[in-house]
Amino acid sequence: MKKKKRNISLLAGLLGLSLLLHGTIQAWEADQPCAVTFENGTLPDLVNANVVIDVYEVGNVVPDPSYDTYSFEVDPAFSALDLSTLDDETYTRAASNAMNIVLENEAIEPVAGIGMDEKLDLTNGLYLAVPHGNDLTDYTKQNMRGETYTIAQSPTKEYHFSPILFSLPTKENINGEISTGNGEWIYDSTITLKVEEEPRxxxxxxxxxxxxxxxxxxxxxxxxxxxxxxxxxxxxxxxxxxxxxxxxxxxxxxxxxxxxxxxxxxxxxxxxxxxxxxxxxxxxxxxxxxxxxxxxxxxxxxxxxxxxxxxxxxxxxxxxxxxxxxxxxxxxxxxxx
Structure with missing residues (x-):
């Protein structure tokens, strides 16, 4: 299993129908185990904020019969999500909408809750990651645009997280885009948390x-x-x-x-x-x-x-x-x- 480190971008590993490897059919291994690790970026105090990342399964990846790619089949609980076209704006909206569905439906349980730098073994699929403070009962807030985000707190800082929608396996992110013709499939992915810091x-x-x-x-x-x-x-x-x-x-x-x-x-x-x-x-x-x-x-x-x-x-x-x-x-x- 080959591990590559990548920074999460707005596309966040969501592979659309444009991922074509000409002349090759389904080079990715549908049954190969996958894994994900979430890491801190450049905020040293974040380790003091007791962060846990709840991971939810949003749906399956469906192999394309003709090309080396896949599409998504979402779980009925997430049927309101529109994943037909995914760019920077629609990806951000989809991740936010997925988190709102989770927050409004207590019946949706995470498949796991892990800390930073802990590896989580998963099957291939479409997932939602919701980071928050594990010691907080109420860990959501809204910004001026009415968008929901989650928080964690260290003794001196408050951290604001955006939800992350990601799929496994994925391909390497190059300059904010998923490579369409080169590179190997990544089954063991490392994602940098999307977080902002402000003083308490x-x-x-x-x-x-x-x-x-x-x-x-x-x-x-x-x-x-x-x-x-x-x-x-x-x-x-x-x-x-x-x-x-x-x-x-x-x-x-x-x-x-x-x-x-x-x-x-x-x-x-x-x-x-x-x-x-x-x-x-x-x-x-x-x-x-x-x-x-x-x-x-x-x-x-x-x-x-x-x-x-x-x-x-x-x-x-x-x-x-x-x-x-x-x-x-x-x-x-x-x-x-």
């Missing part, structure tokens, strides 16, 4: 302690929050401004919930303390955003009256960066007037 988000708590209140109106304290991808502080991933308004001595807090990438290095500065209050200790704190199964990252600041009996006000302009570091529309907070 954690929370930040800012705690303010006011030792003495001057009874001259609300006391407003403003903080700048800048989060960087790591300790090098080279890549800004989040920027915002928050305020805490106090009407007496004691302690108040504000929590920024699930908005800063886990593992990010966050620098919090008290940039405004009002006209009649002064900072006790440092005006800057640094903290790392903790995983969701741990207590939220927290920073604390302390202030006291400066005995000047002055009064001030502030305007809080907030700027939030998304994953592409594009600023959203600022929101103004006129607290502390």
């Amino acid at each position: 988000k954690g929370s930040l708590e800012i705690v303010k302690t006011l030792d003495r209140f001057d009874d001259n109106g609300p006391a407003t304290f403003v903080f700048s929050i800048e989060a960087y991808e790591d300790e090098s502080r080279e890549t800004l991933v989040y920027s915002n401004v928050e305020s805490i308004v106090m009407n007496g001595a004691g302690q108040e807090r504000v929590v920024l919930e699930n908005c800063i990438p886990i593992g990010a290095t966050v620098v919090v500065r008290e940039v405004y303390s009002g006209a009649s209050y002064q900072i006790v200790g440092t005006d800057t704190r640094t903290v790392t955003i903790a995983p969701l199964d741990q207590p939220a990252a927290s920073v604390a600041f302390e202030n006291d009256s400066n005995d000047t009996d002055h009064h001030g006000s502030s305007v809080n302009n907030r700027y939030t960066y998304d994953e592409r570091q594009s600023p959203n529309e600022p929101q103004q907070d006129f607290g502390g007037r």
Whole structure:
């Protein structure tokens, strides 16, 4: 059995009627055992996401009596699939439709569930692979186009998977296309998972302690929050401004919930303390955003009256960066007037 490694393309090994080896009739061996292995691409943290790949049998491959190729005969449960023509667009739609059929029909059971880099022995046929987090009860989401995808989560990353429709045996993928006249049949296939990675988000708590209140109106304290991808502080991933308004001595807090990438290095500065209050200790704190199964990252600041009996006000302009570091529309907070 000869094993060749290939990257899955949008055609994903689905062989149409164009696979002709002139002068040869059914060179592929219909009864030869097949196998498939799913591998990670270039995302090292994916090994921490507890990924399992559920494999479903969608149908059979039917040998062509005249040419070295086959067509598909789908199982009745997948009769809604249109496999008459398969190109980049229709393949993606067919794989998505097949997964929706599986998700909507509890009676359809996978033939196996395997981890990454594990080999699964199969007979020749048409199959659907649905990767997801094995530790998640609800592992599906929808994108803005209404398309369903599956997820897995490591402590710091969330992974989005597209379903994979593949057939066995297959032929080598060359520049995104299946070879029509050259190459050997592949019975032992390796498929790279179709996956995207994005950071998971954690929370930040800012705690303010006011030792003495001057009874001259609300006391407003403003903080700048800048989060960087790591300790090098080279890549800004989040920027915002928050305020805490106090009407007496004691302690108040504000929590920024699930908005800063886990593992990010966050620098919090008290940039405004009002006209009649002064900072006790440092005006800057640094903290790392903790995983969701741990207590939220927290920073604390302390202030006291400066005995000047002055009064001030502030305007809080907030700027939030998304994953592409594009600023959203600022929101103004006129607290502390």
